[in-house]
Amino acid sequence: MQELRQYAKEFTYEDKHYTIKVFSNDDRKYIVRAYLNDEPANGYEYGVDLNVRFACDVKYGIGTALSSLIESAVEDVENKTWDKLINKLNK
Numbered sequence: 001m002q003e004l005r006q007y008a009k010e011f012t013y014e015d016k017h018y019t020i021k022v023f024s025n026d027d028r029k030y031i032v033r034a035y036l037n038d039e040p041a042n043g044y045e046y047g048v049d050l051n052v053r054f055a056c057d058v059k060y061g062i063g064t065a066l067s068s069l070i071e072s073a074v075e076d077v078e079n080k081t082w083d084k085l086i087n088k089l090n091k
Helices: 050-060 064-078 081-089
Strands: 009-013 016-024 029-036 046-049
Touching (some): 029 064, 046 050, 064 081
16 A cells, blocks of 8 residues: 555644545555554544545545545544544443
8 A cells, every 4th residue: 555645634632643644555545544653543544436536526626535534534533533432332
């Protein structure tokens, strides 16, 4: 899998520095994940295939599909969505 560094987004939340990274694989799919200290920040990954990405870019503007996935990754970190799921499962 190849990292597409031009799409990376860095942000700080609760004094922790996160990076949202975008990858592309040979199956023509784009994968988005949140990282903390170069390790996955949670268990989520977000994906879109090339055809869907292209259709979104044409209909809604260049970068729409990827930027939406990147923002979802940021929101899940800030909302602690993964932590809430794990806590719920452990009850």
